Amino acid sequence: MSAKPSRLNRVLMALVFLFLYAPIFVLIVFSFNDSQSRTVWQGFTLRWYVELLQDRAIMSALWTTLLVSLLATAIATVAGTMAAVGFFNMKKRWRGPILTVNNIPMTNADIVTGVSLCLLFVAFFAGWGDFTRWFNSLQGLVHLPTRLHMGFGTLLIAHLTFDIPYVILNVMPKLRQMDKNLIDAAQDLGCTWMQAFWKVVLPEIKPGIVSGALIAFTMSVDDFVISYFTAGSATSTLAMVVYGMTKRRISPKINAISSLLFVTVLTLLIVVNVREARQEKALEERKL
Amino acid sequence: MKNRRALFAVPYVGWLALFVVAPIVMVVLYAFSSAAGGFTLENFSRMGAYAVVFARSFKLALAATLICLLIGYPVAYMISRESQRFQRVAMMLIMLPMWMNFLLRTYSWMSILENTGLLNRLFSAIGLFRLINALTGANLEYFPMINTQGAVVLGMVYNYLPFMILPIYSVIEKMDASLLEAARDLGAGSARVFRKVILPLSLPGVLSGVTMVFVPSVSTFAISKLLGGSNELLLGDLIETQFVGTAYNPHLGSAIALVMMVVVVVCMAVMNRFGEGEEQAVML
Structure with missing residues (x-):
């Protein structure tokens, strides 16, 4: 398809991605919250991650x-x-x-x-x-x-x-x-x-x-x-x-496990994507 | 020779019979029988009491599907016009949230929408409530967002939007670019190209997107429980309580599930018939 994306399109797309990722962002931020609360920020902690590992x-x-x-x-x-x-x-x-x-x-x-x-x-x-x-x-x-x-x-x-x-x-x-x-x-x-x-x-x-x-x-x-x-x-x-x-x-430990999952998947995807992009590039160079 | 290779499918055909067909037969058997055994239609006659729930479920699912279509179609279209690299990254970004279980993401919306949640805190921080109260003389401290039908629809849209974007995108992306060029060469403006070529050709994607959003929306029970509280009971909640809840009655639960399934299948069949007609019209 012809590529002529306008600025407006980009803004709309960014809004949709914001909508998709805002809750995930909130989830991750509150996994570091030093409180049981899931809406009030009380300072940084890693204790939910420690407790998570001990939660059978x-x-x-x-x-x-x-x-x-x-x-x-x-x-x-x-x-x-x-x-x-x-x-x-x-x-x-x-x-x-x-x-x-x-x-x-x-x-x-x-x-x-x-x-x-x-x-x-x-x-x-x-x-x-x-x-x-x-x-x-x-x-x-x-x-x-x-x-x-x-x-x-x-x-x-x-x-x-x-x-x-x-x-x-x-x-x-x-x-x-x-x-x-x-x-x-x-x-x-x-x-x-x-x-x-x-x-x-x-x-x-x-x-x-x-x-x-x-x-x-x-x-x-x-x-x-x-x-x-x-x-x-x-x-x-x-x-x-x-x-x-x-x-x-709901315990903030759930936030912690969600964040860990998200980061793992993100890393995996980035690795796969970078590798694919590199392979494609190599293929193109060989063609030239 | 050819037929012998078909034998590869035999184990799976057995699996289908055992774990796809037999369970549905079980649902039908349960729906038409009572706990004491024996044939009865009582499960269906009792269902009139739940007409409200049926209506609410279909209303909310329809709203969610429409909103998903209104957001999802333009997004799919815009993504398909970007570079290859952008497209791949965008698709990954749309799939990625699904790898965190949908319950985790829905749970996060609870903290955003609560009365003392992040959105209400944000509104109060920017002085929105003070402004409204000063203007209207009301005494507003928060917007009631959670435990409303709106929150349930939001949860559905949030969770199932990727199911709308993906099929529409894959249809548009595979579209033959020369068709669009031909339309343009023949003097069609871009609005006309969209209406006469792109839209009809993308209809199969739209139909499968609509199905993939509507079916889980109409049958959800976790989203309504998390975001709708106890007031906005949906069909899914109704079925769940008949199987694992306090009102244990799998016969009634099966009957409700069966009716829901039949209504959905009929809706989809009508829609697909309509869609096929459109497609043929385009072919001619």
């Missing part, structure tokens, strides 16, 4: 959040890419309806996804209880646990359920854009299909896989509603801890 509940919630997001992203990336390859090779008659179902977790309201999975897990656990009681009474060799609870496992399943569609959504267009002759050429030149996949297809669709993984991770980290209904009472993500606190009083 928040640290374990942080750990749960990171672990479930990373695990879900890794598994969803592999599973989603595999599924996308499968869909791509599927007859259109089948692909259409299946892709519609695949879209459900993305378009459905989070709360509906959350409560529906919750109902499923509860029903499954009830059925499992009946089955194991019958099974245990039948023989004495293997004793199966009769009571199962929602926890990290169900949380992970829930995250996978809404992460995988995003990966598929990002990988499918890249498969469609790919020149199909490439695979034939590779196979004509003696590659097996698997080799062709690793050496030809994968590099072609890599941008889609990367952006799919990135979006899956973003969705996992940002999620609260679905986790809330599927994590059970013993497992908590960071957002659930915050939500629990809103009923009583």
